[in-house]
Amino acid sequence: MGRLRFRGSSEFERDFLDALVFMANALKAGLNMVQSLELASQEAGGTVREELAAAVSDIRLGRSLDDALSLLAGRVPLPDVEMFAEAVHVLRETGGNIAETFETMVVTIRERRLVRDRIRSLTSQTLFQGVVISLIPAVLCAVFLIAAPDFIMPLFTTIKGLLLLAVALLLLLAGGCIMKRISKVDI
Secondary structure, three states, X not given: OOOHHHOOOHHHHHHHHHHHHHHHHHHHOOOOHHHHHHHHHHHOOHHHHHHHHHHHHHHHOOOOHHHHHHHHHHHOOOHHHHHHHHHHHHHHHHOOOHHHHHHHHHXXXXXXXXXXXXXXXXXXXXXXXHHHHHHHXXXXXXXXXXXXXXXXXXXXXXXXXXXXXXXXXXXXXXXXXXXXXXXXXXX
């Protein structure tokens, strides 16, 4: 199963979140971690079902739970899956309530998703504003070509005008690049 297949896969993230909720409920009902993983692999949808079933299969073939989950995190290079594998590993060593941890993980993942969506909304708004501002000189130039062509024609017919036009275009491109870098936020 290819690593590229999971990059940015919102469907996988959504299904994995549902599987975490299902495992937390199964653990609360008294099942152990392996049993809850097996039930989640049967109930999950899409690619999550395949990946959890592969982890359960690894356990049945003699791998430890920690090794099977580490392999799962290796096959699915998403932060949520890595956090899941690490949480199970740490809680099995130190003790603790895995069901509560899964519930906390679900809340954290949902909050992170909301923040990511909000940031995308704000950055797309910033990019749109940058495009609009960049188009204003072209629109004004077109208006002057229609309304007062004698006023704007020296910009296109003289060397000074062409030089000023080239500088303006370079500054617009530089401003666009700067605007894009400012609006890019890594989550």
